[in-house]
Amino acid sequence: MSNQTSTGPVTTKELKPFTAHWFKEVGWRHIVGILALIFAAFPILYVISASLNPLGSVSTTSLIPKQISFDNYTELLSGKRGPFLRWYLNTVIVCTVVAVIQVFTSLLAAYAFSRFRFKGRRGGMLALLLIMMFPAILSMIAIYIMISQIGEAVPAVGLNTLTGYVLVLLGGSLGQVWLIKGFFDTVPKELDEAATLDGCTHWQTFYIILLPAMKPIIATTLLLSFVGVISEFLLGSLLLKDDNLKTLAIGLYGLLSGDKSNNLGVFAAGAVMTMVPVIALFQYLQRYIVGGSTAGAVKG
Numbered sequence: 001m002s003n004q005t006s007t008g009p010v011t012t013k014e015l016k017p018f019t020a021h022w023f024k025e026v027g028w029r030h031i032v033g034i035l036a037l038i039f040a041a042f043p044i045l046y047v048i049s050a051s052l053n054p055l056g057s058v059s060t061t062s063l064i065p066k067q068i069s070f071d072n073y074t075e076l077l078s079g080k081r082g083p084f085l086r087w088y089l090n091t092v093i094v095c096t097v098v099a100v101i102q103v104f105t106s107l108l109a110a111y112a113f114s115r116f117r118f119k120g121r122r123g124g125m126l127a128l129l130l131i132m133m134f135p136a137i138l139s140m141i142a143i144y145i146m147i148s149q150i151g152e153a154v155p156a157v158g159l160n161t162l163t164g165y166v167l168v169l170l171g172g173s174l175g176q177v178w179l180i181k182g183f184f185d186t187v188p189k190e191l192d193e194a195a196t197l198d199g200c201t202h203w204q205t206f207y208i209i210l211l212p213a214m215k216p217i218i219a220t221t222l223l224l225s226f227v228g229v230i231s232e233f234l235l236g237s238l239l240l241k242d243d244n245l246k247t248l249a250i251g252l253y254g255l256l257s258g259d260k261s262n263n264l265g266v267f268a269a270g271a272v273m274t275m276v277p278v279i280a281l282f283q284y285l286q287r288y289i290v291g292g293s294t295a296g297a298v299k300g
Contacts, residue, residue: 050268061264072269081266086244087251090162091230092277094247098169099225103218106176111206113177114184115192128177136172137234143168144238165239169229176221183217184210219288226281230274248274 042063050061054069076084112118113125144159147168151158158164187210195205211218233249240246246254248270256267 047268047271050264051272053265053268055265072265073273076266076269076273081255081263082251083244084251084270087246087248088273090245091247091249091274094162094166094169095226095229095277097166098229099222101170102173102225103176103222105173106180106221107211107214107218108206109174109177110180110184111210114181115189125178125181128174132175132178140234140238143171143235147239159239160241160245162240162245165236168235168239169232176225179221180214180217183214187213215288216290219285223278223282223285223289227278230278 046061046063049063049065051072052065052068052070053061054067054071075081079085113121147157147164148159151161151164155161156163157167191209191213192205195209200208230247231249232247233253236247236250237253240250243251252267252270252274255263255270
């Protein structure tokens with residue numbers, strides 16, 4: 001005799017334990033995620049709404065735009081409020097140069113701290129951690145005096161030059177060392193040993209074997225460095241005074257400080273366009289960010 005099981009409609013009493021278990025394990029995370037998304041999206045939606053508001057004032061801007069116009073974008077791109085396109089180009093150049101050099105130098109330092117054992121290793125790592133605790137504003141006066149004196153000998157890297165500004169930002173080139181070192185430590189050392197047995201030098205091991213495994217952390221740190229530089233304001237406002245040398249953060253702040261009430265729309269339009277390179281970079285790098293720690297280094 002064969003066993004027969006009857007299936008009928010699921011009753012409310014049977015569904016309640018399943019719903020309670022689902023909410024306890026998974027459901028509450030969805031609620032937290034939705035609340036976090038709303039919290040993060042609110043200021044972005046407000047800025048976009050302000051950029052589309054033709055009146056461009058604080059009092060007439062709401063979360064949902066009542067009128068849609070691109071006058072603020074047109075006015076900003078036309079150069080009536082300042083050389084916006086020049087600011088944009090300066091920002092892209094500074095962010096690209098600083099982010100690439102910061103990540104490269106941090107990779108080299110993290111490789112040394114992770115794979116080698118030498119005198120002063122622990123002290124050097126703790127010194128880096130200690131330096132990272134102090135904000136850049138504490139060194140502004142010293143940096144200003146130093147760049148001013150350097151500019152007297154070499155004007156190309158002095159005050160009011162993009163080269164000098166880039167060199168100052170490169171002073172924090174080792175800011176990503178701890179993050180990258182932690183990722184280096186997760187990569188199996190057997191890869192290094194196999195490369196050494198095959199006759200690879202330290203540089204060949206680093207470049208050919210380990211770098212493919214480091215794609216996720218390289219993409220993450222590159223994005224973090226880019227965002228940090230594009231939003232930098234304090235040092236830039238101190239070192240860059242010429243209108244044609246300003247970056248987006250400095251130039252847009254000048255627009256807003258002139259008349260906060262009536263320049264909100266133009267400022268918001270500039271802020272929206274500032275998001276474009278960050279979003280484009282994230283879209284390009286996200287395929288590497290989600291990669292595995294040994295992707296590309298081990299072949300089956």
